[in-house]
Amino acid sequence: KAGVTQTPRYLIKTRGQQVTLSCSPISGHRSVSWYQQTPGQGLQFLFEYFSETQRNKGNFPGRFSGRQFSNSRSEMNVSTLELGDSALYLCASSLGGTSGSHNEQFFGPGTRLTVL
């Protein structure tokens, strides 16, 4: 079974631009979560989508948004990029349940975003 894939793997943008990152979950997984990883703040939860609905949201400004499609693929968008948005963005998929093995999350390799 193919793992979680994220595209692109690397991205360079300038301040003020917007960016869209894509995540394809493991086949059969209905939940996709996004995390931001930076040296200063560590790993922080952005949001989770389950069956095309946002089920959880972290403490990030409204410039960060996401969506999920009917095939469970997910995109996240960051508008009006700031230097501090430079980070590794990780996507994780799971079956979507909240107990037992259903909440086990499988991570993709990440998208490294650099904002200049």
Place this chain on the structure above:
Amino acid sequence: AQSVTQLGSHVSVSEGALVLLRCNYSSSVPPYLFWYVQYPNQGLQLLLKYTSAATLVKGINGFEAEFKKSETSFHLTKPSAHMSDAAEYFCAVTRGAAGNKLTFGGGTRVLVKP
């Protein structure tokens, strides 16, 4: 609110020595606990998880962790370190019923000396 504390941002061990990584959590409800490993330029790989079954959990690559409710701890151990264990390790907690939001500790980077 949940939180996770990993004691020690860097740990150095000799090859063949015990690896011990400490994790303490706070959660108002019984948690689900996880240990992940991250190699350079890669995503996170699940090492093991605690889901309220056995308190001693065995994972991949010879790692295991023990859930101690009285100490709110979930420390990760490996009896004998291998050079390939050099990586960053993250402890994480989720409440389960709140969906799949993982709260991570700050991470511990492990250096293995030959």
